[in-house]
Amino acid sequence: MINLWSELSKFWLDRRRLVHDRFNRTLPFGDYVVDRWEKARELGFGEGTSIYDSSLVLGDVKVGSHTWIGPFTVLDGSGGLSIGSHCSISAGVQIYSHDTVERSISGGVAPVVRAPTVIGSNCYIGPHAVIAKGVSIGDGAVIGANSLVQIDIPAGMKAYGTPCVVVGPTSAHSK
Numbered sequence: 001m002i003n004l005w006s007e008l009s010k011f012w013l014d015r016r017r018l019v020h021d022r023f024n025r026t027l028p029f030g031d032y033v034v035d036r037w038e039k040a041r042e043l044g045f046g047e048g049t050s051i052y053d054s055s056l057v058l059g060d061v062k063v064g065s066h067t068w069i070g071p072f073t074v075l076d077g078s079g080g081l082s083i084g085s086h087c088s089i090s091a092g093v094q095i096y097s098h099d100t101v102e103r104s105i106s107g108g109v110a111p112v113v114r115a116p117t118v119i120g121s122n123c124y125i126g127p128h129a130v131i132a133k134g135v136s137i138g139d140g141a142v143i144g145a146n147s148l149v150q151i152d153i154p155a156g157m158k159a160y161g162t163p164c165v166v167v168g169p170t171s172a173h174s175k
Contacts, residue, residue: 028054031071040069046085059097064121079114079133084121090145092128095119099133120155142170 015032019025036050043057046065051057055069059077063069064085072092075081079097083089097117102110115134119125123137126145137143137153144160153159156173159166 028071030054070127076117076133078112080116081118082116083119084123084139086121087119087123087125089119089125090127090129093125093131094129095125095131096133126160140170140172 012029012032016026019027019032030053034053036052037048039053040049040051040063043051043061043063045051045063046067048066049063049069051069052071052073054071055073055075057075057077059079059081061075061077061081061083063083064087066085067083067087067089069075069089070091070093073089074094074096075083076096076098081095081097089095095117098112098114100112103112113133117131117133118136119131120137120139120141122140124142125131126143126147128145129143129147129149131137131143131149135149135152137149138155138157140156141153142158143149143153143164144158146162147160147164148162149159149164151164153164153166156169157166158168158170
């Protein structure tokens with residue numbers, strides 16, 4: 001056991017130094033061990049997509065190609081979740097396709113409520129945004145950091161806030 005601990009410690013120190021020297025960052029232990037692109041392939045996500053080891057993936061989650069899924073994210077596909085291609089899902093984002101509100105307040109009598117959630121292609125979801133079940137976010141949309149998204153967001157729009165509101169077209173769509 002001591003030998004295993006010694007080997008793990010050496011591995012972690014070597015990887016930590018390598019990543020720090022190359023990218024000037026430090027990571028949770030699992031992200032030194034798991035290849036983000038391999039994890040995405042194992043989950044059946046599209047070509048060139050990556051997902052950090054610290055991300056939680058539940059249920060039926062489909063992701064297109066060349067999408068970046070940051071650390072400490074929650075992708076809840078228990079009601080169906082689809083994310084398009086060329087998206088950035090920032091650190092700490094939580095995307096849900098179910099909730100237990102009615103079940104909780106009914107003392108467990110009401111069922112869990114599920115609804116598919118859809119994120120289009122070419123979307124940016126800012127850090128720590130929370131997207132509620134059943135929401136659709138159109139292609140090319142931008143969601144600001146710390147937003148609570150409980151409404152559909154049309155394609156090409158930027159939206160932010162708690163609750164999230166549409167504030168206008170993205171820079172790519174305003175010309």
